[in-house]
Amino acid sequence: MSQITEQQILDTLKSVRDPENDNDIVSLNMVSGLVIKDGNVGFAIEVAPERGPKLEPLRKAAEDAVHALPGVLSVTAVLTAHSSGGQNAGNQNAAPPPPPARGAPQAAGQRPPAQGGAGQQRQMVPGVGAIVAVASGKGGVGKSTTATNLSLALSRIGLKVGLLDADIYGPSLPRMMGISGKPTSPDGKILKPMENFGIKCMSMGFLVAEDTPMIWRGPMVQSALQQMLRDVEWGELDVLIVDMPPGTGDAQLTMAQQVPLAGAVIVSTPQDIALLDARKGLNMFRKVDVPVLGIIENMSVFICPNCGHESHIFSHGGAKKEAETLGMNFLGEMPLNIDIRITSDEGRPIVVSEPDGEHAKRYIDIAKSIWDRLSTGTTAPRQSPTIVMQ
Numbered sequence: 001m002s003q004i005t006e007q008q009i010l011d012t013l014k015s016v017r018d019p020e021n022d023n024d025i026v027s028l029n030m031v032s033g034l035v036i037k038d039g040n041v042g043f044a045i046e047v048a049p050e051r052g053p054k055l056e057p058l059r060k061a062a063e064d065a066v067h068a069l070p071g072v073l074s075v076t077a078v079l080t081a082h083s084s085g086g087q088n089a090g091n092q093n094a095a096p097p098p099p100p101a102r103g104a105p106q107a108a109g110q111r112p113p114a115q116g117g118a119g120q121q122r123q124m125v126p127g128v129g130a131i132v133a134v135a136s137g138k139g140g141v142g143k144s145t146t147a148t149n150l151s152l153a154l155s156r157i158g159l160k161v162g163l164l165d166a167d168i169y170g171p172s173l174p175r176m177m178g179i180s181g182k183p184t185s186p187d188g189k190i191l192k193p194m195e196n197f198g199i200k201c202m203s204m205g206f207l208v209a210e211d212t213p214m215i216w217r218g219p220m221v222q223s224a225l226q227q228m229l230r231d232v233e234w235g236e237l238d239v240l241i242v243d244m245p246p247g248t249g250d251a252q253l254t255m256a257q258q259v260p261l262a263g264a265v266i267v268s269t270p271q272d273i274a275l276l277d278a279r280k281g282l283n284m285f286r287k288v289d290v291p292v293l294g295i296i297e298n299m300s301v302f303i304c305p306n307c308g309h310e311s312h313i314f315s316h317g318g319a320k321k322e323a324e325t326l327g328m329n330f331l332g333e334m335p336l337n338i339d340i341r342i343t344s345d346e347g348r349p350i351v352v353s354e355p356d357g358e359h360a361k362r363y364i365d366i367a368k369s370i371w372d373r374l375s376t377g378t379t380a381p382r383q384s385p386t387i388v389m390q
């Protein structure tokens, strides 16, 4: 099968016209972040935010036009918000700015653009650069372990990081971050976050005893999350990682809608069933116009601590394949390793307990890739600013 080229795609997209500007979307510099991988094509169409809701037919027409090209297996086009429509087009290969040195003040231009996705309506959290959800389609895939280690890895690359445990049904942050005690509130209104390893943390687990069963109704869940976002003295943060509750039900959807997310990371195990769930996770964020920054495959391979033999307990590479099929970014894989489990359970996650080890390096690579995407506004698929609608 012949390889599809960027030029062929752009030529084809010239047949798609912007009804309001009487020209085609390529000539209007609206196409950005074009990525081609093994016949899977992804690109963004930049539009002014207020036009987003009306332009689904345009997005669909662009997708269909490219899909008709021989050699194209899948196409993902996303509408992205740009206040002056198309201003970034042509800039998609710009190198991401290097992460700031630890403790260095952040130049305004290096800030991720990002809180909010399409949610200009969602209230921002002052001082917080980008809020990133770590989510999974189902429970037990290692979402909290990943959220915790990613926070630490983002901190290792010099960023100011907060970690919010939104998994209010089964908060695990206090244990994983090795924090006990309760947050204080000197003025009786705003809570001071707890802190360990340089990460500011908040979790319902700090406020109620670990063995208290939590029975929450929808509105209570939402107000608890809102309070943990807005009534906590987060201060200046580059990134706030939110460990979402597992699943893709109504509660998760509402949360994803309410939090001004800059993007989401999906954690998945390689099992097919989990991948189906991961797909639900992707769709959930798409529904609420939050860019998916990529998928992390957790527990990808078991490496025997005695002989080093690699056992692919679940089918290996499934998440990567799935990501490619969906035109999504694959952020990396973490092996199933006893040290990752023990260190998390002991409250000294692997990124701090074995800072120079292979696992820490992997988390740091993933953190860098996430930060690159946030700071360049290149989110989904592979490259693009904030998604307005799908």
Ligand SMILES: Nc1ncnc2c1ncn2[C@@H]1O[C@H](COP(=O)(O)OP(=O)(O)OP(=O)(O)O)[C@@H](O)[C@H]1O
Binding pocket: 136, 138, 139, 140, 141, 142, 143, 144, 145, 146, 167, 170, 172, 246, 298, 299, 334, 335, 336, 337, 338, 340, 341, 342, 344, 345
């Ligand atoms: N890569 C890994 N290697 C070994 N153990 C892991 C790995 N990732 C997670 N675990 C272990 O798997 C268990 C579940 O992980 P975790 O609590 O992070 O999952 P979760 O998806 O957040 O679960 P929940 O649905 O309860 O929120 C924990 O004991 C954790 O230490």
